[in-house]
Amino acid sequence: MFNIKDIGLYYKKTKEKVKDFLLSDNCKESLIFLFFFIISFGFWLLQTLKNDYEADFHIPVRLKNVPDNVVLTSGPPAQLAVRLKDKGTVLVNYMFANKFYPVNIDFNAYKGHNGHARIAGKELTDPINGQLKSSTQLVSIMPDTLEFIYTEGKGKKLPVRLHGSLSTDPLHYITDTIFTPDSVMVYAPPQIGDTLEWASTEFTQFTNLSDTAEKEVNLRPIKGVKYVPELVRMKLPTDIITEKTVEVPLKGAGFPPDKILRTFPAKVTVTFQIGLNRFRDVVPEDFIIEIPYNELLNDTTDRYKVKMKSYPPGISHLRIAPEEIDYLIEQTHDH
Secondary structure, eight states: OOOHHHHHHHHHHHHHHHHHHHTSHHHHHHHHHHHHHHHHHHHHHHHHTTSEEEEEEEEEEEEEOOOTTEEEEEOOOSEEEEEEEEEHHHHHHHHHTOOOOOEEEEHHHHOOTTSEEEEEGGGGHHHHHTTSOTTOEEEEEESSEEEEEEEEOOEEEEEEEOOEEEEEOTTEEEOOOEEESSEEEEEOOHHHHTTOOOEEBOOEEEEEEOSOEEEEEEBOOOTTOEEESSEEEEEEOEEEEEEEEEEEEEEEESOOTTEEEEEESSEEEEEEEEEGGGTTTOOGGGOBEEEEHHHHHTOSSSEEEOOOOBOOTTOEEEEEESSEEEEEEEEOTTO
């Protein structure tokens, strides 16, 4: 193993070798050659860059002042390809130092009655030249014609729905899916907008959740449809799964006045899974089990399979015990 003295000795020897190399004749000759090579290259580069050249650049395009009720079915290109001519030094400066600002196109200045707007490239020369040096020549603009197609669709409010896959670990479950906002304005041509019933999110996946999750999600794009806003916040509250058991009485339904139902047992046990936060809120009265008279008339076994008529939302894995009960229909003495 190395100790401190070994490391210090190794460092000292290495330092002496580097020093001897730097003071050697070979090193001096190499450094002199490298120095003059760099100087020569610099002079050659400066001389070369004094000549005129042409080079291609890209300038962003922005369509501004688009009303909320306008849907762009085909927008202008995101950028223009321009060819510039100038001395090499100027073009290099554009490449590395200058950042071109977007060329802004005012929607209101070009909108037409047929929903199809065209802009000749030469109309954009002024905002482009305004960013160039006086010596620079604008050789060409591509595309030479810009266009955008739009429709003034009538907006309607639609609820937001999740498009995705959600799962939790075995001890939790998702109690709700909350969107903020829970609905958005949708603008589209009538032939598209009339078919929409909700706004779906882009496919979103959560797996093995054990705690409340929040995420901003985009709405799933549809050609010819514009959402306002295009981004919503999704919240997925979770709760711990627990089990609860209650006793629920059995009730007859649709019995004539002169008949009564007796069941054995009179109550059944209902077991279910529910979130810990709602454990105390769910009571036996929230469950209704009815035995219809007309079903018993067609029964020949004197046993009835219990069916749950209604139960509170948010519970799962509901089980009834016993599943079948004995019953007796008695004639009352008053009739």
